Amino acid sequence: xxxxxxxxxKGSRRGLTLTGGxxxxxxxxxxxxxxxxxxxxxxxxxxxxxxxxxxxxAEIVVWNIRLPRVGAALLVGAALAAAxxxxxxxxxxxxxxxxxxxxxxxxxxxxxxxxxxxxxxxxIQASAFVGGMAAxxxxxxxxxxxxNTDRTLTLVLIGVVIGALAGAATSLLKVMADPYDQLPAIxxxxxxxxxxxxxxxxxxxxxMVLIGLVPLALLRWRINVLxxxxxxxRALGVEAGRTRFLVIAAATLITASVTALAGVVGWVxxxxxxxxxxxxxxxxxxxxxxxxxxxxxxxxxxxxxxxxMAQAEVPLGIxxxxxxxxxxxxxxxxxxxxxx
Amino acid sequence: MRYLLLLLLLxxxxxxxxxxxxxxxxxVEIPDDVTTVFAAGPPAAIxxxxxxxxxMTGWPRALRPEERAYIAEPYRDLPETGRLTGRGGEANLERxxxxxxxxxxxxxxxxxxxxxxxxxxxEQTGIPYILIDGRFENTPAALRLLGEALGVPExxxxxxxxxxATFARIDAILEDVPEEERPRVYLARGPEGLETGMKxxxxxxxxxxxxxxxVADDGGATRGLVQASMEQxxxxxxxxxxxxxxxxxxxxxxxxxxxxxxxxxxxxxxxxPTAPFGWIDRPPSLNRIIGLxxxxxxxxxxxxxxxxxxxxxxFYELYYHVDLSDEExxxxxxxxxxxxxx
Numbered sequence: 009x010x011x012x013x014x015x016x017x018k019g020s021r022r023g024l025t026l027t028g029g030x031x032x033x034x035x036x037x038x039x040x041x042x043x044x045x046x047x048x049x050x051x052x053x054x055x056x057x058x059x060x061x062x063x064x065x066a067e068i069v070v071w072n073i074r075l076p077r078v079g080a081a082l083l084v085g086a087a088l089a090a091a092x093x094x095x096x097x098x099x100x101x102x103x104x105x106x107x108x109x110x111x112x113x114x115x116x117x118x119x120x121x122x123x124x125x126x127x128x129x130x131x132i133q134a135s136a137f138v139g140g141m142a143a144x145x146x147x148x149x150x151x152x153x154x155x156n157t158d159r160t161l162t163l164v165l166i167g168v169v170i171g172a173l174a175g176a177a178t179s180l181l182k183v184m185a186d187p188y189d190q191l192p193a194i195x196x197x198x199x200x201x202x203x204x205x206x207x208x209x210x211x212x213x214x215x216m217v218l219i220g221l222v223p224l225a226l227l228r229w230r231i232n233v234l235x236x237x238x239x240x241x242r243a244l245g246v247e248a249g250r251t252r253f254l255v256i257a258a259a260t261l262i263t264a265s266v267t268a269l270a271g272v273v274g275w276v277x278x279x280x281x282x283x284x285x286x287x288x289x290x291x292x293x294x295x296x297x298x299x300x301x302x303x304x305x306x307x308x309x310x311x312x313x314x315x316x317m318a319q320a321e322v323p324l325g326i327x328x329x330x331x332x333x334x335x336x337x338x339x340x341x342x343x344x345x346x347x348x
Numbered sequence: 349m350r351y352l353l354l355l356l357l358l359x360x361x362x363x364x365x366x367x368x369x370x371x372x373x374x375x376v377e378i379p380d381d382v383t384t385v386f387a388a389g390p391p392a393a394i395x396x397x398x399x400x401x402x403x404m405t406g407w408p409r410a411l412r413p414e415e416r417a418y419i420a421e422p423y424r425d426l427p428e429t430g431r432l433t434g435r436g437g438e439a440n441l442e443r444x445x446x447x448x449x450x451x452x453x454x455x456x457x458x459x460x461x462x463x464x465x466x467x468x469x470x471e472q473t474g475i476p477y478i479l480i481d482g483r484f485e486n487t488p489a490a491l492r493l494l495g496e497a498l499g500v501p502e503x504x505x506x507x508x509x510x511x512x513a514t515f516a517r518i519d520a521i522l523e524d525v526p527e528e529e530r531p532r533v534y535l536a537r538g539p540e541g542l543e544t545g546m547k548x549x550x551x552x553x554x555x556x557x558x559x560x561x562x563v564a565d566d567g568g569a570t571r572g573l574v575q576a577s578m579e580q581x582x583x584x585x586x587x588x589x590x591x592x593x594x595x596x597x598x599x600x601x602x603x604x605x606x607x608x609x610x611x612x613x614x615x616x617x618x619x620x621p622t623a624p625f626g627w628i629d630r631p632p633s634l635n636r637i638i639g640l641x642x643x644x645x646x647x648x649x650x651x652x653x654x655x656x657x658x659x660x661x662x663f664y665e666l667y668y669h670v671d672l673s674d675e676e677x678x679x680x681x682x683x684x685x686x687x688x689x690x
Contacts, residue, residue: 046583065582065608072605073579128595129539186409187431188390188551188631189592192573193538203577204540206605319566320546320574 023294026287030301034082037305041078041312042070072207080205080213081311082304084266085276087217089303090296091259092277093284094224097235097292098255099160106263106277108164109256110171114143115267116198117174117181123193124181132197133209133268137216140264143170148256159238159252200271200325202311213265220262223254224296231255232292273325275332276307282339368497371481371490372458374466378476379450382498386444386475388432388454391482391633394625395455395490397423398507398634398667400498405429405447411624414689417676418624420669432469445473451497455490455633456482457550482632483550484557487511507634510666514637515557518644521651522559531647533560534586534611535628541589541596541606542578546570550632558643560588578605586611588647590628592620594688618646621683624668638663642684657681 043054047069056062057070091106099108107113118139122132147167156162178198185191224231230251233241238248263277283306284298307324310331314322365377385403387393393408401420406429416424429443432452444452452469454462458481470477478497480490488508495504522530533555537543545551547565549572555562563584564576582605589611591597597619606612620627620639627639641659645652661677664670672680679689 045579046577047579048583068605068608069579069582073577073582077577123539126539126595128599132539186630188626188629189537192543196538196543196575201575203575204542206578206603315577315579318570319580320564320570321577321580323575 023288023298027294027297027301030298030305034301034305034308037308038078038082041081041308042074044312044316045069045074046316076207076210077202077205077311077315078308080202080210080269081308083210083214083217084202084270084273085280085307086300086304087220087262087266088273088276088307089280089284089299090221090224091263092303093281093292093295093299094231094255094259095277096281097231097295098252099164100235100237102282103278104164105274106259107171107274109147109167109260110143110174111140111260111263112267112272112274113171113174113178115140115264116272117143117178119197119268119271120178120181120185120194123190123197124185126190129204130208133212136268137264139174140267141260143174144256144260144264146170148253159249163256196323197271198325199323200273200328201314201321201323202270203315203321205269209269213269216265217262220258220260220265221300223258227251227254228293228296235290235292270324273307273328275328275336276303279332279336279339280306282336368478368493370478370493371486372463372466372479374463374479376470376476376478378478378497380499382450384447384449384451385498386429386432386447386449386452388452388477389456390431390625390631392453392455392480394631394633394635395480395494396453399491399494399503400500401669403498405449415622415624418664418668418670418672418680432465441469441473444469444475449475451475452477453480453494454478455480456631458482484553484636487634487637507667511634511637514640517652517654518557518559518640521644521648525559525648527561531560531588532563532584532586533588533590533647534563534581534584536589536591536596536600537573537593537629539593539595541591541593541600542576542581543573544576545573545629549573551629553632554628554636554639554643555590558640558647560643560647581606582609585609587614587616589617590620590643590646591617592622592626592628592630594619597686597688616646617686619683619686619688621680621688623680623683627684634667637667656684 043051049057049066049069053062053066054070057066060067088106095104095106095108096102115136119132119136122135127135147163147170151163151166154162182191182194185194230246233244233246234248234251241248280303281295281299284295284302288294288298310327311324314324314327365379367375367377369375383403384405385396386405387396387408390408396404401423404423404426406427408429408431410428411419411424452475454466458479462479466477466479480493488511491504491508491511495501535544535552535555544564547562548568551573552562563586587610597617600606600612600617611617622630625631625635627642628636638660641654642656645654645656657677660680661672664672683689
């Protein structure tokens with residue numbers, strides 16, 4: 009951004025090397041994940057199928073099932089981690105996750121309403137996306153009406169309120185749903201899973217996530233300044249309100265898109281930025297790409313476990329919580345190094 | 349004063365009562381003449397409707413428009429009472445008390461949770477609560493027990509005869525079919541068709557009973573409903589798929605991912621009707637007896653002898669107390685052939 013000092017330039021060179029290393033690791037992981045699955049394929053057969061030289065059924069498995077699923081895992085992990093890193097900087101709080109403003113609760117309500125009305129899958133996903141966007145829209149609207157000096161606190165509190173309301177509405181639909189038909193589908197959706205991902209599902213989500221990532225990347229310097237506090241940001245000539253609005257809009261777009269795709273997957277956006285910070289430090293310019301890559305790799309590993317651990321699928325949201333929560337406690341126990 | 353109260357209580361006690369032992373071995377004291385019964389959930393409501401509809405106090409869930417035609421007129425508009433499922437059930441105990449049933453009936457799982465719930469509700473309300481095992485194997489015993497409890501033993505016996513005859517017909521055609529030669533069946537639930545019941549779950553026991561093998565089988569490590577992945581379905585490669593979800597059924601023949609599966613290639617994906625209740629599940633109660641015959645016909649077309657039209661008409665009359673018009677029967681048969689009503 010032309011504001012760098014020599015020290016920062018050195019730092020960014022080191023950051024580039026790190027980022028390159030991370031990207032390479034994720035690529036290797038992705039390649040490995042395509043090799044693994046219940047449909048017995050040797051690495052050779054997998055390669056042949058990838059190159060279009062395999063048996064027709066093997067090609068279907070590799071191209072239409074494993075690749076979309078690996079792609080979706082990368083996309084969802086990257087998106088949630090990016091949204092989490094942005095929010096943690098914006099709210100100047102390491103305990104913030106992407107659903108702080110109610111996006112997951114809203115998306116959950118949208119999806120559950122879709123299942124309740126027995127809509128087709130694409131409509132359920134659209135309904136989840138709209139629900140997530142609408143929830144945060146309502147939060148920002150209500151927050152803008154509340155006259156309060158502390159904007160972020162107001163946002164968070166109203167986010168909690170709207171999230172709780174959406175959660176209550178979801179529970180109401182669960183109570184009304186057919187227990188032998190819709191309720192299991194609702195339960196599985198709320199636990200998060202990539203079991204049913206197809207290439208068509210990724211189609212709408214990918215551009216949305218990219219559209220959301222661009223402003224975050226462009227605004228990285230301002231987000232960094234914002235994490236110092238509104239007063240300091242103003243002194244440095246950053247208009248806090250507008251930047252905050254843009255970051256919220258971008259992060260919500262990202263989170264709502266991947267939640268519509270995968271269901272509710274927690275603990276990724278909260279934990280991954282911490283790991284990224286331990287590796288590249290707190291500067292948002294390097295934190296964002298590192299979070300994106302680590303998030304992608306992490307969710308890929310977890311989802312590969314989810315689809316290969318047992319005969320049946322293990323819901324993704326359960327695994328991310330089981331891994332993420334203890335890890336987070338460990339992070340807290342280590343003290344808050346790497347944050348300031 | 350206190351003695352007077354005590355005396356009044358003694359006088360108010362039911363003069364006559366008998367005891368009945370439910371599926372879990374609980375000994376429950378019930379009135380001689382049971383005229384009203386509260387069904388704790390959908391499977392119990394169906395069993396009660398089949399056995400003694402005039403004793404019903406309501407439906408756990410109000411009937412949907414497409415279901416109404418298949419329920420006898422007097423019972424279409426019974427109030428919605430909700431379910432009694434312990435915590436999270438929406439039936440209110442005060443409401444149950446207000447209805448004042450002679451008996452509360454639950455049919456289905458007899459795990460400890462439900463035994464505990466039965467005991468607690470019985471203690472709180474003072475209304476006798478019987479719990480009956482809802483598995484296929486227990487159907488004749490369940491019908492006899494309930495016939496006894498509701499004072500309609502002949503009705504129970506007539507249904508037992510029909511159920512046992514159905515089981516016997518299937519067993520006869522399965523006699524010389526070894527396990528490994530039986531069709532490999534996948535029960536597809538949910539909008540994606542990727543939700544299923546593991547072998548041994550009450551939701552899929554119809555597969556084994558009709559002479560198929562459930563492909564969702566991990567030797568009993570997992571129970572109940574699970575999410576499957578597309579790849580697992582491809583690996584399992586079932587030769588028959590059964591579903592009741594019209595959304596899934598409508599797209600399975602066009603979804604590229606499903607094309608390589610034997611069942612789809614051979615056009616052996618079947619849609620179960622769901623009016624008034626599901627034929628194969630949803631919920632797992634006596635409604636599955638017609639599904640059993642339908643499925644045996646699908647799995648063993650050369651061996652199964654039975655005219656679905658006549659069987660359906662007779663089943664709806666005997667079990668659901670409805671005399672189907674030609675148009676209503678046609679609608680069901682078209683549904684069972686993959687053309688659901690819109």
